[in-house]
Amino acid sequence: MAGRRAETTEANRARLLAAARAAFAVHGFAGASMDELTAAAGLTRGALYHGFGDKKGLLAAVVAQVDGEMAARARAAAAAVGDDWEALLAEAAAYIEMALDPEVRRIVLLDGPAVLGDPSRWPSQNACLAETRDTVARLVAAGTMRAVDVEAAARLLSGAALNAALWVAASDDQAVALPRALDAFALMAEGLRAR
Amino acid sequence: MAGRRAETTEANRARLLAAARAAFAVHGFAGASMDELTAAAGLTRGALYHGFGDKKGLLAAVVAQVDGEMAARARAAAAAVGDDWEALLAEAAAYIEMALDPEVRRIVLLDGPAVLGDPSRWPSQNACLAETRDTVARLVAAGTMRAVDVEAAARLLSGAALNAALWVAASDDQAVALPRALDAFALMAEGLRAR
DNA sequence: CTCTTTCGCATACGAACTGTATGTGAGTTG
DNA sequence: CAACTCACATACAGTTCGTATGCGAAAGAG
Structure with a gap:
């Protein structure tokens, strides 16, 4: 049947x-x-x-879908790189580039938090954020990243990346802003790297 | 009269x-x-x-008011510290603590961007962000911070700080999460510091 | 001092939207 | 084949925003 x-x-x-x-x-x-x-x-x-x-329920479902796709793409981007640390940067770069898609920006970055509350409390569990947390945990365990609180670091990194994307998207010249954002991000992340 | x-x-x-x-x-x-x-x-x-x-105009006015207050408090927090680099951290810590105020969170961090668009394009010019940009510019000029794009660095730092605040606010135990966020932020910012 | 003008604010109105309560018909089950 | 389930459509009520209009007090002119 x-x-x-x-x-x-x-x-x-x-x-x-x-x-x-x-x-x-x-x-x-x-x-x-x-x-x-x-x-x-x-x-x-x-x-x-x-x-x-209701309308919020519909948004939650859409957010879960887009968020899941983002996490998958980020994972793929990280997997395509050999070096562990480079994988973290590749993941962040992937987030930034994805967030340049107006659909992602508006639904996941703007309306999502405003309507559904903080991403860490989303029903979809925020696959996107979980992905970053896993990556950070691996790096800390391997001694590649300094001994920092995993949750906090993941949240800071993804927050910085996604916020950078909002900045790039709002810039007059995205082609100029994007590499600057990526450079600054790589430098900043360096602060978390083991010496 | x-x-x-x-x-x-x-x-x-x-x-x-x-x-x-x-x-x-x-x-x-x-x-x-x-x-x-x-x-x-x-x-x-x-x-x-x-x-x-209209309603958006009203929100813009409210946002400008709160944003202005935030910038003033951040400036004061930075001025209270002698060392230049410590001033940057103090400013970020001030942002994080301010963003724990539900009023600030909802109005400036959630509804503001969702309704009015990217903060860098706000009519109020985002005094809060301008303050961070000035601080970064000073640090770069003084050689305390590495030669990084000022706009990008300012946006990354404030983005990370405010996002960290959202995380802390949504945490079950803020008293635990707050110092972790501050620690991780200080470490991450270190990546931008001149060596 | 009075008449006229201005304008800040109140009132009245129309359109749109969300959420609920009810109806209905195709599909499933015994 | 008859009874039932349930996914979806239809109808309705309540609320909200934005606009168009009216009013009355303050400001200005003569």
Whole structure:
């Protein structure tokens, strides 16, 4: 059987998520209309409230999706580098570049924290932040990074990276700002490196 | 003379600002009702729209006020320290501690960027960020800080500090998290210090 | 001193949006 | 095949923002 019912339900859920993602990216959370959004998915608000509870629930689902994709890309970027320390920098660079995507900026960096609260308390557990925490923990355990509180360091590093991305995105000339942000980040991170 | 008219106008403006600041801090930007807010100030929405244009304009005014206060406190904290490098750390510590105030967190760190866009583009010019930029510029000029892009470094430092504050604020035990954040920040900043 | 003008603020109104309560029909089950 | 489930649509109520209009007190002119 495979459940003809559950199949279409899942498909509808995916369509709503996609539509919401696009609407939130373009209009922001507050500016996105649930009516327009669901109509674009070929459904009505009824489907939305049934599947996601309320508007915040919908945002949480979208954030979880985008956040998961970001963590995966960061992991891949880190894995592509041999040296452990370079992997940390590659991960941060990946975050910065990803955050230049308007969709990521608005949904995960701006509306996400404002509407859902601090990322460390998100239902999605913030895969993105967990990824950085794991990397930091590995570096500390290997003695590559100085003995620093793992949580604090992870939060500082990801905070600096994502904030740098906001700066680059708002800059008049991103092509100039981006390498400067990356340079400054690498220098600053050096402070955490074992000597 | 002194302008009996302008006098009450200014007083009303101040009352609206105070009421808005309280309402935004408690309910957030989206959750704050203009009707309740103005009523609490003994006025109506008419006064608000006449003086601030719209809801975003009101938030911008509140943000400018709080931001200005923050910059002043940071400057004072830095001035109280003799050593130049220590002054930078004192300034960052001041930011972190200020951001533990729920009012500052919600208005300046969460709703501000989400509603008004990137802080570097705020009408208030972000006095808070300008203060850090000046400090960094002084340190670079004095040779205390390595030759790094001033804008980028300032943005990374303030971003890390304010993000650390968000983490501390969301922590279960702030008394434990705060010193860890400060330690990690000092270590990380060390990467920018001239050798 | 009076008349006119200005303008800060209140009031009234319209449009949009969210969330809920109810209805319905396709799909599932016994 | 009949009863039931449930995903989704429809209808409704409450709230909110922004604008358009009105009013009354302060400021200025003669």
